[in-house]
Each structure stands twice: as structure tokens, then as C-alpha cells.
Amino acid sequence: MESKNRDKEHQLVEVQRGAKLYQDGVQHPPEKKRKFSPMLWDVEDREIRISSKNRVVSATTILSPPMAPSTMSSNDESGGCVLNSSISLDLVHGSDFPMADQSISLSASGCKAQALHQEQSEAGDQDDSMVEDGEFVHERTISMSRWAFDSDSPSLICASDDEEIILENRALVTKRSSPESGEFLPGGSGHRTRSSGSDEIGLAGGASVGESEDGDQAVVMDGDRTYLSDADNNHDDTDDENNREHQEFEVSSLPARQSINMLDSCRSVFEYERLNKINEGTYGVVYRARDTKTGEIVALKKVKMNKQDSDGGFPLTSLREINILLSLNHTSVVGVKEVVMDDDNSIFMVMEYMEHDLKGLMEARKRPFSTSEVKCLMLQLLEGVKYLHDNWILHRDLKTSNLLFNNKGELKICDFGLSRQYGSPLKPYTPLVVTLWYRAPELLLGAKQYSTAIDMWSIGCIMAEMLANEPLFRGNSEVNQLDKIFRTLGTPSEKIWHGFSELPGLKANFVKQPYNLLRKKFPAASFTGTTVLSELGFDLLNRLLTYDPEMRITADEALEHDWFREVPLPTSKDFMPTFPPLHTVVR
Numbered sequence: 371m372e373s374k375n376r377d378k379e380h381q382l383v384e385v386q387r388g389a390k391l392y393q394d395g396v397q398h399p400p401e402k403k404r405k406f407s408p409m410l411w412d413v414e415d416r417e418i419r420i421s422s423k424n425r426v427v428s429a430t431t432i433l434s435p436p437m438a439p440s441t442m443s444s445n446d447e448s449g450g451c452v453l454n455s456s457i458s459l460d461l462v463h464g465s466d467f468p469m470a471d472q473s474i475s476l477s478a479s480g481c482k483a484q485a486l487h488q489e490q491s492e493a494g495d496q497d498d499s500m501v502e503d504g505e506f507v508h509e510r511t512i513s514m515s516r517w518a519f520d521s522d523s524p525s526l527i528c529a530s531d532d533e534e535i536i537l538e539n540r541a542l543v544t545k546r547s548s549p550e551s552g553e554f555l556p557g558g559s560g561h562r563t564r565s566s567g568s569d570e571i572g573l574a575g576g577a578s579v580g581e582s583e584d585g586d587q588a589v590v591m592d593g594d595r596t597y598l599s600d601a602d603n604n605h606d607d608t609d610d611e612n613n614r615e616h617q618e619f620e621v622s623s624l625p626a627r628q629s630i631n632m633l634d635s636c637r638s639v640f641e642y643e644r645l646n647k648i649n650e651g652t653y654g655v656v657y658r659a660r661d662t663k664t665g666e667i668v669a670l671k672k673v674k675m676n677k678q679d680s681d682g683g684f685p686l687t688s689l690r691e692i693n694i695l696l697s698l699n700h701t702s703v704v705g706v707k708e709v710v711m712d713d714d715n716s717i718f719m720v721m722e723y724m725e726h727d728l729k730g731l732m733e734a735r736k737r738p739f740s741t742s743e744v745k746c747l748m749l750q751l752l753e754g755v756k757y758l759h760d761n762w763i764l765h766r767d768l769k770t771s772n773l774l775f776n777n778k779g780e781l782k783i784c785d786f787g788l789s790r791q792y793g794s795p796l797k798p799y800t801p802l803v804v805t806l807w808y809r810a811p812e813l814l815l816g817a818k819q820y821s822t823a824i825d826m827w828s829i830g831c832i833m834a835e836m837l838a839n840e841p842l843f844r845g846n847s848e849v850n851q852l853d854k855i856f857r858t859l860g861t862p863s864e865k866i867w868h869g870f871s872e873l874p875g876l877k878a879n880f881v882k883q884p885y886n887l888l889r890k891k892f893p894a895a896s897f898t899g900t901t902v903l904s905e906l907g908f909d910l911l912n913r914l915l916t917y918d919p920e921m922r923i924t925a926d927e928a929l930e931h932d933w934f935r936e937v938p939l940p941t942s943k944d945f946m947p948t949f950p951p952l953h954t955v956v957r
């Protein structure tokens with residue numbers, strides 16, 4: 371312990387605007403509102419591949435720094451995992467409250483899973499100790515989720531209260547400490563009380579061989595084997611047998627009773643009558659459906675599997691989305707009721723149904739929302755984002771099509787496929803996947819760190835779009851997006867954006883435009899029908915669209931902005947206009 375502390379002192383190399391940055395990549399958040407990613411090493415997410423026999427709910431891997439203290443066990447010191455990975459494997463079992471989260475550290479010769487104690491991180495204890503049976507019975511809160519695991523965040527990884535998995539020495543052993551609690555035996559069913567409606571849930575990553583977001587390696591739990599494998603789209607898995615061999619972990623000693631057979635506890639999608647397709651996004655098709663038992667209308671999001679793989683790949687984005695959405699509970703975040711499967715092991719998220727998304731609504735309406743309506747929508751959006759940020763989650767893909775709206779005047783954030791806990795690495799967005807229009811300039815310029823401020827920039831773009839009924843910056847490439855931003859807000863400089871001149875993406879010859887012309891788009895008064903915006907409204911918009919992420923307004927601060935207190939006051943949800951649903955055509 372002492373030597374670890376000494377190491378840490380040695381590794382402290384930089385103090386960046388109040389945040390301590392360690393060579394091992396751990397950045398300790400500064401004492402300020404803006405929350406930065408505490409990890410800066412080249413982390414890569416890994417696909418988890420799980421066979422239908424091993425019905426594990428979800429898994430994500432985070433390439434850890436050498437000796438990442440929160441996950442490495444003493445046995446791992448011998449060389450670490452082949453990938454130097456720590457794997458957090460979450461088993462959502464149907465209990466009344468907790469998720470059973472297990473952290474698995476892989477080493478070259480095997481892997482070890484340890485349920486980690488919440489207080490372990492609170493106490494700053496770097497020593498991983500095995501969890502005693504039945505030691506943890508925590509109420510599930512977002513802070514207990516594995517999504518929160520930095521020093522400011524209250525916990526490392528939620529401990530399982532009833533099950534501990536150890537993958538070690540080429541064998542998987544599952545210890546159960548209290549099988550009664552949240553029983554997750556094959557064929558069993560679990561319950562979850564988070565949402566109304568159907569409360570039965572069993573979440574699993576079914577037959578799952580998939581592509582990682584990076585298109586590289588994957589963890590495969592295939593029947594009696596667990597191995598790391600290449601999941602690159604362009605690779606045939608069979609080509610990688612050689613690679614796989616030395617990374618393979620036999621898990622044949624897994625007792626049948628103890629297998630992580632969770633999909634069996636999923637309800638069937640046939641409990642729902644599919645009504646019509648609502649939309650199709652990058653990661654899944656969304657249907658409107660009716661619960662045949664309760665008659666409740668829901669949205670079913672079918673998780674797209676990796677088509678190139680006959681086993682069906684379970685995209686990491688979907689695992690992440692399911693995991694995050696199941697952890698969240700806020701009126702401005704879309705609720706997930708349960709996860710269901712069909713006969714082909716396709717997985718569907720059952721969500722509360724929302725009649726509209728803001729993009730579709732604005733296109734259909736043809737005229738902007740009133741200022742009062744925008745205020746109502748902005749308040750809900752900011753509340754939701756504040757909740758996410760308070761709980762160490764960056765959405766990273768806020769845009770009008772990811773903001774749902776129902777006929778109760780409620781706005782809810784959806785699509786958490788690109789969300790990250792703060793501890794995640796910066797990974798450039800894939801232009802083909804994520805629309806550029808809402809992307810913060812620091813991301814466009816390749817900043818190596820980012821923070822909650824990226825979501826706030828997106829909110830600025832959304833606010834402008836709601837006021838004007840058209841997107842603010844419609845770029846068609848990263849450079850073109852930056853060009854559009856600079857032409858409107860002025861080309862930034864080191865003077866207004868500390869660190870700007872060091873950004874890696876600054877090579878391009880950008881337009882030199884010295885003035886902020888945003889007011890022209892949103893004047894205080896207009897005789898031509900242009901959207902008007904008061905001084906206070908413009909101030910908020912400007913603060914959201916501030917170049918320097920450090921100076922950009924936070925969700926907390928935005929909620930306190932005086933614009934929301936000046937007339938016209940925000941419309942109450944009850945008085946928000948309702949619109950006929952666009953997608954109610956029955957089959």
C-alpha cells in the first residue's frame with residue numbers, strides 16, 4: 371500500500387487547471403464543477419461476446435493502465451492480461467433492486483473476477499480484497515454502478531450481493547453467497563421494480579459474438595470457453611484461431627447450476643404485440659408495441675446484431691446503452707422497463723413510449739416553438755443532463771432526434787449508445803455514426819480530454835435549433851463544421867480559449883473571422899420574422915456556445931440562469947402543445 375502511494379507520487383506529472391494528471395493516466399478531478407475524464411490513457415472499449423449458453427447481461431472492457439489499482443488483483447501483477455484489460459462484467463439479475471456487478475480482471479493465464487466493495491473506493495483503498503460472501507447488500511443507486519469509479523465518484527464497481535465470479539487458472543468458478551436474493555438461475559425469472567408496467571426482467575447479452583466499436587478484440591464466452599478474440603468487421607474470426615489459442619480460457623469446470631444463464635429469465639418479445647416501426651437508428655430498429663397483458667403501449671428497440679457473424683454480434687454500444695439506461699431513473703431520461711428476447715435470441719429493450727422526437731416534431735411543425743415552450747423544453751433537458759453529469763455520465767450524442775417528447779409535455783433523453791462514464795477515454799466520434807452538427811469544437815479539434823462541457827455545447831446547438839426551427843451549424847465534414855462555427859462565432863484564439871493553440875486538429879487553414887455574429891441570427895427585435903431572443907436568452911445561448919470548455923456554462927449553472935425567470939416564463943408541461951403521433955399506422 372505504501373509503495374503504491376509512493377508510485378503515485380512519482381507519477382504525478384502535471385497539474386492541469388486544478389486537475390492532477392498522473393502518468394498512469396489517472397486524472398483526479400479538480401475541485402470544481404466541471405468534471406473531467408479521470409483517465410487519459412489509450413483506453414479502448416472491447417466487445418464482449420457471449421454465447422446464448424452463457425447468458426450474461428452485459429459486459430464492457432476498459433483497457434486499463436498498467437496496474438490499474440481499482441481492478442488488478444495481486445495475482446495480476448505477474449503480467450497482466452494479454453490486452454492489459456480490466457473487464458467489468460455486469461450481471462443484471464432479476465432481484466428487487468440490485469444489479470449484480472462483477473469486475474473481472476484478466477491476466478495472461480487466466481482471469482479473475484472480484485466483486486468490489488463500494489466503500490473500497492470511498493476509502494481510497496487501492497487493495498482489492500476478495501469479497502466475503504454476503505457482505506454487500508446495497509441498495510442500487512447510480513453511484514454504485516460500475517459507471518462511477520473515480521476518486522470523486524462514490525464507488526468503484528457495484529458489488530454483487532449474491533454472486534461472485536472468479537475466472538482463474540483456466541477455470542470459471544461461480545460462488546454464490548445468497549442464492550435466494552436475486553436468484554438468477556437458468557429458467558428463473560427476476561423482478562425489477564424500477565418502472566411500472568411489467569416488472570419482470572432478465573437482461574442478458576445472448577448469443578453474442580460481436581464487433582467492438584473499435585472493431586478489434588472481443589471477449590467471447592462461448593459455452594464452455596471464454597477467450598479473447600478479434601471482432602474486427604473485416605476479420606473472419608476463424609482466421610484468428612492462432613491468436614486465440616494462447617488467450618483462451620477454459621471454463622469447462624463451470625457447474626451447471628452456477629452458469630450465468632440469464633437470458634432464460636428474460637420474458638419473450640411475444641409478450642408484446644408489435645404495432646408498427648417507429649424509426650430505425652444506427653444501432654437498432656424501434657417499434658411501437660402493446661403489452662398483451664396490460665395493454666400498455668411501449669417502444670421496443672431491437673438491438674442490431676453484427677450481421678457478418680452468424681452467431682450474431684452484440685454491439686458494445688447496445689450493452690452500454692442497456693446498462694446505463696437500467697441504472698438511471700429520472701423523469702427526463704427515457705425509462706427502460708425490461709429487456710426481452712425472441713426465438714432467435716434477438717434482444718429488445720422495452721422502453722416507455724414517447725409520441726415524438728424533437729427532430730421529427732420540428733420538421734412536422736414547420737414553425738419554431740415559442741420562447742415559453744423552448745424554456746420548458748430547455749429546463750427539462752438541463753435537468754436530465756444535470757442528472758447524468760451528477761452521476762458521472764456523459765451522453766455524448768445529444769441531438770434533437772435523441773430528445774423524445776410525449777403528449778404530457780415531457781421531454782426525455784434517449785439513445786445512450788455513445789454514453790460514457792467519466793472514466794472513459796476520449797475516442798473520436800465516427801463521422802458516419804454521429805452527426806457533426808452538435809459536436810463541440812474541442813472534439814472537432816481533437817482535444818485529448820473532454821468533459822461534461824461537450825454535452826453543454828450540444829445543448830447550445832439544440833437551444834438555437836428549437837428557437838429557429840433549424841439546425842444552427844450544418845457541417846458536412848469536421849473541417850466544414852468548424853468552418854461554419856467559426857464563421858458564426860468568430861475564429862477562436864488562445865486569448866479566449868486557453869489551450870486552443872495546442873489542439874491537435876489546428877493544422878487546417880481555418881477561416882479568420884474575428885467577430886461573434888450569433889446575435890445576427892437571434893436579434894433582440896425583428897420586423898422580418900427572424901427569431902428574437904432577449905438579452906438574457908442570448909446570454910445563456912452564448913454561454914452554452916462558449917469556445918473554452920472550461921468557461922462553458924454547466925447544467926447546474928444553466929438551470930439557475932435568469933432567462934428562465936424573466937417573462938415570458940416557461941410554459942408548464944401541462945400546457946405544452948400536444949401533437950398527433952406521427953407513427954401510429956398499424957402494421
Ligand SMILES: Nc1ncnc2c1ncn2[C@@H]1O[C@H](COP(=O)(O)OP(=O)(O)OP(=O)(O)O)[C@@H](O)[C@H]1O
Pocket residue numbers: 648649650651652653654655656669671704721722723724725726727771772774784785786787
Ligand atoms: N422510447 C421511444 N419512444 C418512441 N420513439 C422512440 C423511443 N426511443 C427511440 N425512439 C425513436 O427511434 C429513433 C432512434 O432511436 P435511438 O436514437 O435510440 O436509436 P439509435 O439506433 O441509437 O439511433 P442513432 O442513429 O441516433 O444513434 C429516435 O430518434 C426516436 O424517433
